[in-house]
Amino acid sequence: DSTTDDDSSERDPLFARIPRRDFMKAGAATGAMASMAGCTGLLGGDDSVSLEDVKTSVEPGEHDDYYAFLSGGHTGEIRVYGLPSMRQLMRIPVFQTESARGYGYDDRTSEMLEEAGGYTWGDAHHPRVSQTDNDYDGRWAFVNDKANGRMARIDLEYFETDAIVDIPNQQGTHGACCLLPDTKYVFGVGEFRVPMPNDGQDLDDPSNYTSTIAAIDPETMNVEWEVLVDGNMDNGDGGKEGRWFFATGYNSEHATTESEMSSSDTDWVKAFDVPAIEEAVEAGDYDEIGGVPVVDGTRDSSLNESDRPIVRYLDVSKSPHGVSVTPDGKYAIASGKLDPTASVIDIETLADADDPNDAIVGRPRLGMGPLHTAYDGRGHAYTTLFIDSQVVKWDIEAAVEASEESEDPVIEKVDVHYNPGHLIAAESYTADPQGDWLISLNKLSKDRFLPVGPMHPENDQLIYIGDDEEGMSLVKDTPSYAEPHDASIVSAEKLDPAKVYDPEDYDEEFISPEDNDISRENGRVHVKMHSQRNQFGFTDVTVTEGDEVTFTVTNVEQTADLLHSLAIPEYDVNIKLAPQETREVTFTADEPGVYWMYCAFFCSALHLEMRSRLLVEPA
Numbered sequence: 001d002s003t004t005d006d007d008s009s010e011r012d013p014l015f016a017r018i019p020r021r022d023f024m025k026a027g028a029a030t031g032a033m034a035s036m037a038g039c040t041g042l043l044g045g046d047d048s049v050s051l052e053d054v055k056t057s058v059e060p061g062e063h064d065d066y067y068a069f070l071s072g073g074h075t076g077e078i079r080v081y082g083l084p085s086m087r088q089l090m091r092i093p094v095f096q097t098e099s100a101r102g103y104g105y106d107d108r109t110s111e112m113l114e115e116a117g118g119y120t121w122g123d124a125h126h127p128r129v130s131q132t133d134n135d136y137d138g139r140w141a142f143v144n145d146k147a148n149g150r151m152a153r154i155d156l157e158y159f160e161t162d163a164i165v166d167i168p169n170q171q172g173t174h175g176a177c178c179l180l181p182d183t184k185y186v187f188g189v190g191e192f193r194v195p196m197p198n199d200g201q202d203l204d205d206p207s208n209y210t211s212t213i214a215a216i217d218p219e220t221m222n223v224e225w226e227v228l229v230d231g232n233m234d235n236g237d238g239g240k241e242g243r244w245f246f247a248t249g250y251n252s253e254h255a256t257t258e259s260e261m262s263s264s265d266t267d268w269v270k271a272f273d274v275p276a277i278e279e280a281v282e283a284g285d286y287d288e289i290g291g292v293p294v295v296d297g298t299r300d301s302s303l304n305e306s307d308r309p310i311v312r313y314l315d316v317s318k319s320p321h322g323v324s325v326t327p328d329g330k331y332a333i334a335s336g337k338l339d340p341t342a343s344v345i346d347i348e349t350l351a352d353a354d355d356p357n358d359a360i361v362g363r364p365r366l367g368m369g370p371l372h373t374a375y376d377g378r379g380h381a382y383t384t385l386f387i388d389s390q391v392v393k394w395d396i397e398a399a400v401e402a403s404e405e406s407e408d409p410v411i412e413k414v415d416v417h418y419n420p421g422h423l424i425a426a427e428s429y430t431a432d433p434q435g436d437w438l439i440s441l442n443k444l445s446k447d448r449f450l451p452v453g454p455m456h457p458e459n460d461q462l463i464y465i466g467d468d469e470e471g472m473s474l475v476k477d478t479p480s481y482a483e484p485h486d487a488s489i490v491s492a493e494k495l496d497p498a499k500v501y502d503p504e505d506y507d508e509e510f511i512s513p514e515d516n517d518i519s520r521e522n523g524r525v526h527v528k529m530h531s532q533r534n535q536f537g538f539t540d541v542t543v544t545e546g547d548e549v550t551f552t553v554t555n556v557e558q559t560a561d562l563l564h565s566l567a568i569p570e571y572d573v574n575i576k577l578a579p580q581e582t583r584e585v586t587f588t589a590d591e592p593g594v595y596w597m598y599c600a601f602f603c604s605a606l607h608l609e610m611r612s613r614l615l616v617e618p619a
């Protein structure tokens with residue numbers, strides 16, 4: 001920690017967050033303490049802190065203040081960044097195989113990918129981190145697969161994908177989010193409408209296509225129930241109080257072409273009343289389709305069935321895109337996309353309103369192409385303007401007070417480069433955002449970086465939002481590989497990743513040096529061996545052509561960061577072995593010859609010598 005030599009940290013905990021260098025810089029003009037006391041907001045009444053007084057760069061050897069989990073779009077992965085440095089700390093493969101981690105190469109992960117449909121890729125959009133009492137609890141992150149209708153869970157102790165569910169009745173699972181305060185469900189929001197079941201019936205009868213939201217139990221990753229609705233759905237966010245869940249939707253027209261889909265001037269935000277849905281499921285008021293209870297939440301049914309409609313349809317301007325609930329849980333804000341306004345939905349009003357549209361209490365005019373909204377916890381909203389290439393900061397209560405569509409609530413706009421999709425502020429999805437950093441995830445970088453061929457990187461821009469008087473400050477550009485959609489930013493102290501594996505946490509047998517063993521039975525060979533600097537448990541393993549061979553390999557190192565792997569040339573095998581980790585891999589030895597099994601992590605000066613022979617005898 002670079003601040004330990006800064007004696008001011010003993011005086012005020014706030015100073016502990018300011019690296020000495022920046023502290024000195026801030027104090028250079030008039031002497032440290034006097035200058036700091038004079039800084040806008042720092043020791044004053046409001047919460048804002050000037051940019052000069054926060055860490056914007058992270059010196060060599062220092063740690064960041066935040067983790068940011070960015071989705072990797074159609075690479076299928078999650079990337080972990082540090083903030084404010086924007087350094088990429090780790091990549092977590094989710095829907096695609098990845099050789100450095102041996103993900104999709106060992107038996108456990110390849111079976112998981114196989115059981116989740118056997119696809120080789122996914123389209124990961126919305127990483128959401130689990131919460132308890134409306135705050136990050138460090139357990140899991142979840143992310144959707146828009147391509148194949150799936151939801152994955154990432155274990156944040158090991159930073160690895162540990163479950164993927166193939167959601168029945170959904171083709172494109174687009175939105176993903178949690179029902180708060182305690183992550184009772186993870187919701188997958190179905191985007192593409194298809195016949196249900198999609199088995200060849202009603203091929204060209206779009207009026208019979210449907211989409212659903214799916215409620216997934218975060219512990220078991222089972223789909224507990226689904227609700228089918230009218231129209232496409234897009235993004236979603238759960239209320240903070242455990243009752244409401246909101247999904248935007250375009251295509252209330254039930255159309256199949258772009259021009260028809262955007263012909264109507266209004267579309268819907270759907271508000272799902274979760275306890276009412278649970279009652280319906282409890283009462284058996286559902287059809288079982290694809291093995292899960294599916295409750296009818298179409299417009300007509302929800303208006304007629306009971307005095308407590310399970311889905312409320314709110315009319316908003318055409319093709320809304322993002323929706324997010326404010327930190328205080330009062331409003332859900334849906335962005336217009338094809339309309340320059342956002343719709344502010346009063347959640348409390350919604351419960352009792354005869355006409356759900358009465359709950360729309362504000363329509364601020366923000367700019368062209370509003371897509372997604374994030375929060376600083378000081379009453380401001382930040383919305384990306386895709387067409388204008390800007391982030392607009394606006395005042396939520398001012399938008400509610402303004403009687404009609406007005407630009408009044410707009411405080412400030414900042415240019416971003418270019419065409420932002422999502423944006424995310426630090427801990428914006430919790431009840432208590434940090435209010436300092438915001439990332440704008442821009443789809444196009446155009447000329448911002450050295451050219452690298454026709455495919456450009458995207459540009460994730462870091463913006464400081466902690467100073468309400470100075471306004472937003474663009475701090476850095478970060479090129480990123482296609483293509484982050486959403487992100488979650490979590491204070492570093494809220495996560496506690498493991499340094500080595502705990503063998504109790506996996507099913508494979510831990511192989512110590514004394515457990516090394518080769519057993520053979522009916523054409524099956526099971527090799528159990530340990531690995532350690534600088535050798536595997538066996539220098540030679542002999543099998544016969546056609547044998548089915550299983551290797552169970554443990555890295556018995558206790559030292560953090562000391563990885564080995566078992567790579568087998570021409571057999572397409574590479575399993576990663578972090579300290580105390582065991583992995584298993586099974587393959588058929590169908591080509592006779594000598595194969596040098598080696599360790600692919602440069603683990604010591606004798607790393608190159610860390611290799612053993614697999615001898616496959618001709619049958």
Ligand code: CUK
Pocket residue numbers: 125126174235321322371372421422485486
């Ligand atoms: S979506 Cu991509 S920019 Cu999937 Cu949240 Cu809006």
Ligand code: CUA
Pocket residue numbers: 532533534563564565599600601602603604607608610
């Ligand atoms: Cu072990 Cu290289």
